[in-house]
Amino acid sequence: MPDRKFASIVDVARKAGVSTATVSRYLNNPDIVKAQTGKRIEKAVAELDYVRNRAASSLHNRRTATIGLVVPTIDYAIFAEMMEAFSQRLMSHGFTTLIGAHGYDLDIERRLIRALMERSVDAIVLTGLDHRSESLSMMERREVPFLSVWNYSRDCTFPCIGIDNVRAGRATVEHLVALGHRRIAVLAGQTRANDRAEARCRGALAALEEAGCERREDWIRSCPYDIGDAKAHALRILESKDRPTAFACGNDIIALGVLFAAQSLGLSVPHDLSIMGIGDFRLSEHTHPALTTLRIPARRIGSLAADAIVGLVDGAPLDAPIEVETELKLRESTTPLPSRS
């Protein structure tokens, strides 16, 4: 009969007739205790409903088998794919994922990181390259391994795994230009506290300029990753007589907004308007017409990040940023511009 409320390791030890040391060893490394002793411990554990207390063990270990994952928002399809792959892969390594969302607010991000550190996570994964410097130095000083997913930049000072967003933005415009388009609108994601969106926009505009396309400020907009907002912006641009022949969009959600805007105006896609996205959400290949997009291998990024962070926890060094390649998914929403125009 335990004197505490719930069975602790000493209750298990007493019941099994061994010392707590032995129980602890068995729990962490069953092979080093005699099989017969192990059986007795197993039995005691079952009978007492013993659940070990990781908080107590982490007092010695420094290990909690928990990794913190900080994202801007959970509620965004393609992050979700990445998170899912990440936490799945992590689970196969025996780790649990502690997730926090900051809603694109870097101060909340800082608070989240602190909260994670107070909970002694073994490592932290951030999203994107843009963070408060105190956030980074806090982790560095306490020697908490961390890396960043989603974005890649050659000269990033900390480990990162992701795509080159400038190149991605550039690629969308280049594809449209190759199809003969000159009158291209750019609808980027909200660039505030979002270096991904900002980089893509930068890349798109650069490509526009290199192709010698006219740069029309009224065709260059940015809006939140929200289909309603995107649709509203697109409507405003498309309602004019003098409209673009193609849209380069910051991501697939925005592209869908443009698509539905065009359809609701009675425009035919891709005949009257070509639309190109970035991401390749699971939806994108099934829309009608199917969306041409630059695929971001979200699940792959998640798995890679999981492996990398486990490596970091085990002391393996990870110096170089890792670039993950995008892939042009040519589908039905873009078409060559008829030579007439």
Place this chain on the structure above:
Amino acid sequence: MPDRKFASIVDVARKAGVSTATVSRYLNNPDIVKAQTGKRIEKAVAELDYVRNRAASSLHNRRTATIGLVVPTIDYAIFAEMMEAFSQRLMSHGFTTLIGAHGYDLDIERRLIRALMERSVDAIVLTGLDHRSESLSMMERREVPFLSVWNYSRDCTFPCIGIDNVRAGRATVEHLVALGHRRIAVLAGQTRANDRAEARCRGALAALEEAGCERREDWIRSCPYDIGDAKAHALRILESKDRPTAFACGNDIIALGVLFAAQSLGLSVPHDLSIMGIGDFRLSEHTHPALTTLRIPARRIGSLAADAIVGLVDGAPLDAPIEVETELKLRESTTPLPSRS
């Protein structure tokens, strides 16, 4: 100069010239130490980069200010909305969310619950009503407060907050019947380890029968919540000459799959085919045509659950299941059946 690797509370205490007790008190309840002492502690904390160790405090407290949230998958738009609202609301209560996804595998769910309990979460939130009995008894025996979100059932033995899925399924068919439809296909979600999908399907079929509609087994299908699968199923049903005039879908993703299938066959929605979903994802009101659906207030469920679970942790009782109302969102994808047929 601390002798340990990182500053602990005793280093802070030494530096501030007070006892650890005082530092601890200040950290937990700044008001009960003298303002001037507080300042000194504050300063020491800053200078030493002190991060408190919640693992150690939870040894006494039983509190970790962490709540576990277990969902089938993160990668599903409407769960994501709920999770986002949940974790946001929880953060405003000073809690952190520990998330686990089990991929519709109840054994993995059990392992997750155990992992959460080992990390001494203050409470656990599950999704749906269908769980391993060991999962439930494990929490009960250790007196971990828990509740379930998403589903409501009057006679559920544990607290739950959600919608009545039987009624929801019923409502979709009833709406179509009210519009004059008789030839109604039912495309439900995968019913394996998914009581939501199963209940909705049950409701839909009951309504079909009550309305005296012919029950055609080839029009009653279930498929994963995946737009590609849904599209494939819909195509098979729609390609036949003898096709339904309406689809009642298990959720909005499935409804979208049906919509795109119809469009790719050149059918006009809603003129040739009415489509009704469940959920009201953020996408749904913007598609073309906009989707008629039964709205599940996902964010509201998340917030309610957060408040409720905090209440449970604070010892407030929560006995009765809470039903959240759905709402019919009448949009463009359904229309009355022309009297000719």
Place this chain on the structure above:
DNA sequence: CTATGAAATGAAAACGTTTGCAAAAAACAA
């Protein structure tokens, strides 16, 4: 000035594990 009670602080014993060190037990060799 002293008495009184309230407010602020300190000393030390928990909390439930792990682990270094040493002892006991088992296995093996001679």
Place this chain on the structure above:
DNA sequence: TTGTTTTTTGCAAACGTTTTCATTTCATAG
């Protein structure tokens, strides 16, 4: 048998907090 390894185990001291109980300090009133 005895001696030598090797394998298992136990003891007890951490780990970084919180908290009870005492004690000191402070304010206020008489």
